[in-house]
Amino acid sequence: MEFVDRKFELSRKTNETDINLAFSVDGEGFSDIETGVPFMNHMLDLFTKHGHFDLAIDAKGDIEIDDHHTTEDIGIVLGQALIQSLGDKRGIKRYGNAFVPMDEALAQVVVDLSNRPHLEMRAEFPSQKVGTFDTELVHEFLWKLALETRMNLHVIVHYGHNTHHMIEAIFKALGRALDEATTIDPRIKGVPSTKGML
Numbered sequence: 001m002e003f004v005d006r007k008f009e010l011s012r013k014t015n016e017t018d019i020n021l022a023f024s025v026d027g028e029g030f031s032d033i034e035t036g037v038p039f040m041n042h043m044l045d046l047f048t049k050h051g052h053f054d055l056a057i058d059a060k061g062d063i064e065i066d067d068h069h070t071t072e073d074i075g076i077v078l079g080q081a082l083i084q085s086l087g088d089k090r091g092i093k094r095y096g097n098a099f100v101p102m103d104e105a106l107a108q109v110v111v112d113l114s115n116r117p118h119l120e121m122r123a124e125f126p127s128q129k130v131g132t133f134d135t136e137l138v139h140e141f142l143w144k145l146a147l148e149t150r151m152n153l154h155v156i157v158h159y160g161h162n163t164h165h166m167i168e169a170i171f172k173a174l175g176r177a178l179d180e181a182t183t184i185d186p187r188i189k190g191v192p193s194t195k196g197m198l
Contacts (some may be wrong), residue, residue: 006024006025006026006085006086006087006182007022007024007025007085008023008081008084008085009021010081012073014073016069017059017060017061017069017073018060019057019058019059019060019061019074020056020057021055021056021057021058021059021074021077021078022054022055022081023054023055023082024053024054024055024085025053025085026052027048027053027054027055028054029048029049029050029052029054030048030054031044031048031055031056032055032056033045033048033055034058035057035059035070035071035074036059036063037063037067037071037133039131039132039133040070040074040133040141043167043168043171044074046168046172047171047172047174047175048175050171050172050176050179051174051175051176051179052175053175053178055078057074057078059073061073066134067133068134068137068140072137072141072144075143075144075145076144076148079144079145079147080148082148082149082178083148083149086113086182088191089113089198090188090190091185091186091188091190092113092181092182092183092188092191093181093182093183093185093188093192094112094113094114094192094198095110095111095112095181096110096111096177096178096180097111097180098110098172098173098174098175098176098180099173100169100170100172102166102169102172103162104159104161104162104165105159105161105162105165105169106158106159106169107123107158107166107169107170107172107173108155108156108157108158108173109154109155109156109170109174110152110177111174111178112151112152112181113149113150113198114151114152114198115150116151116152117146117147117151117152118146118153119142119146119147119153119154119155120152120153120154120155121139121142121155121156122155122156122157123156123166124157125138125163125166126161126162126163127163130163130164135163135167138167138170142170151181153174155170157170
């Protein structure tokens with residue numbers, strides 16, 4: 001069974017944001033990311049590297065107001081690109097689980113590419129901001145990503161006291177969990193579901 005072109009490009013323009021994105025599941029960890037939100041640039045670069053994806057984003061948003069719309073809409077567009085790049089999901093492992101330590105912090109991300117969107121997030125960040133970035137936007141990004149990818153996404157920060165470390169561990173674990181879930185397993189015939197579809 002041959003799988004080719006697990007990639008997708010799309011654009012989304014609203015009165016609040018203008019986003020152009022290209023995503024490849026089977027990449028080399030290459031990223032070219034400019035969101036106008038420096039902390040998100042950093043987190044998405046980590047996500048890409050640890051997921052062995054390729055990701056290019058050119059995003060312009062109303063960051064003079066705050067980072068909310070830009071962060072939210074990147075989650076929407078990335079989720080749409082991810083689900084489109086997987087096609088009918090034939091042969092994928094479907095589930096992924098990753099623990100990532102970052103100094104004193106430990107994060108776990110578990111995903112199921114089930115076509116049933118749900119976010120379960122257990123994380124309490126000590127700080128409301130990392131630099132100028134509102135940490136509540138991590139949840140906003142992850143929820144929109146889960147919704148548009150139509151996946152179960154469970155995020156658990158087991159412990160930590162440095163907010164930057166905690167969020168960094170989440171994004172690294174997210175990349176690694178999705179890398180596992182999207183991996184082609186030659187033992188799987190069709191889609192990994194007794195329903196016959198995902």
